[in-house]
Amino acid sequence: MQNEGAIAMTQHHHGKTYRGSAPENYERYFVPAIGAPAARGLVAIAALRPGERALDVACGTGVVARLASEAVGPAGTVAGLDVNPGMLAVARSTAPPGQAIEWHEASAEAIPLPDASFDVVLCQMGLQFVPDKHAALSEMRRVLAPGGRLILNVPGPTPQLFTVMAEALARHIGADTAGFVNQVFSLHDTAEIHDLIGGAGFQDVSVRAETQSLRLPPPEEFLWQYVHSTPLAGAVAQVDDERRDSLERDVAAQWQALVEDRTLVLQVRMVVATARN
Numbered sequence: 379m380q381n382e383g384a385i386a387m388t389q390h391h392h393g394k395t396y397r398g399s400a401p402e403n404y405e406r407y408f409v410p411a412i413g414a415p416a417a418r419g420l421v422a423i424a425a426l427r428p429g430e431r432a433l434d435v436a437c438g439t440g441v442v443a444r445l446a447s448e449a450v451g452p453a454g455t456v457a458g459l460d461v462n463p464g465m466l467a468v469a470r471s472t473a474p475p476g477q478a479i480e481w482h483e484a485s486a487e488a489i490p491l492p493d494a495s496f497d498v499v500l501c502q503m504g505l506q507f508v509p510d511k512h513a514a515l516s517e518m519r520r521v522l523a524p525g526g527r528l529i530l531n532v533p534g535p536t537p538q539l540f541t542v543m544a545e546a547l548a549r550h551i552g553a554d555t556a557g558f559v560n561q562v563f564s565l566h567d568t569a570e571i572h573d574l575i576g577g578a579g580f581q582d583v584s585v586r587a588e589t590q591s592l593r594l595p596p597p598e599e600f601l602w603q604y605v606h607s608t609p610l611a612g613a614v615a616q617v618d619d620e621r622r623d624s625l626e627r628d629v630a631a632q633w634q635a636l637v638e639d640r641t642l643v644l645q646v647r648m649v650v651a652t653a654r655n
């Protein structure tokens with residue numbers, strides 16, 4: 379998901395126009411459908427109290443940071459960190475003016491913030507993308523005060539809906555496009571996640587998995603919304619209309635089995651981990 383911020387394009391699919399950069403579309407489409415429901419669950423588990431200091435790692439367009447800011451109130455502080463400047467630009471422009479969230483462009487593997495400066499570290503659907511997960515978790519622990527909490531989530535294994543999409547992308551667009559979808563769902567083994575968090579020195583590690591059911595827009599809309607919200611937009615822009623049409627026909631036909639009342643239903647397993655410094 380790096381360096382996608384500069385790519386802005388206009389494409390028409392099925393009478394609908396998709397414009398804007400991937401981060402803008404991520405906030406417009408992905409966040410309401412998937413990011414916000416997941417973030418509400420994550421922030422509820424964090425049980426933030428007024429006045430606490432929270433850091434949202436791999437904050438993207440900032441959905442978790444905004445909810446955290448509401449929960450800690452004006453006496454608290456919230457910071458968001460992400461490696462992608464395009465995501466951060468949307469985060470900056472989306473946060474309500476009353477929420478004084480600080481945004482930092484950096485990798486989770488090297489957090490440019492002082493030791494023991496937060497009560498809570500949150501990380502939603504981000505750790506799977508970080509190459510050095512041990513370094514990222516060690517950094518999260520370093521910036522937590524003694525007794526501070528870590529709450530993170532990661533989705534996976536790949537839901538059927540995304541397996542269909544990844545296979546169709548590989549067939550119609552290019553073999554390498556499926557890699558992105560698979561990376562999104564690459565970290566989901568509860569024992570592995572437990573070991574990673576414990577290995578970074580955290581205490582009281584708890585890892586649970588639960589399957590959620592999310593209602594998405596109709597198939598042809600969700601396909602293009604997702605593509606235009608992610609690095610897939612660049613690859614899909616490089617093929618001709620005919621190939622994009624065959625991708626859509628293939629995916630929509632297979633997704634019919636997942637449609638209820640004209641909406642596509644995503645069954646996704648989410649692993650939620652909590653720990654203490």
Ligand SMILES: C[S@@+](CC[C@H](N)C(=O)[O-])C[C@H]1O[C@@H](n2cnc3c(N)ncnc32)[C@H](O)[C@@H]1O
Nearest residue numbers: 379413436437438460461462485486502504507
């Ligand atoms: C699926 S998005 C999740 C964003 C946000 N947490 C949310 O729930 O909407 C994954 C995010 O991880 C970020 N990311 C990827 N590698 C990273 C790294 N090494 N350090 C920090 N952020 C990273 C991406 O830029 C992207 O914004």
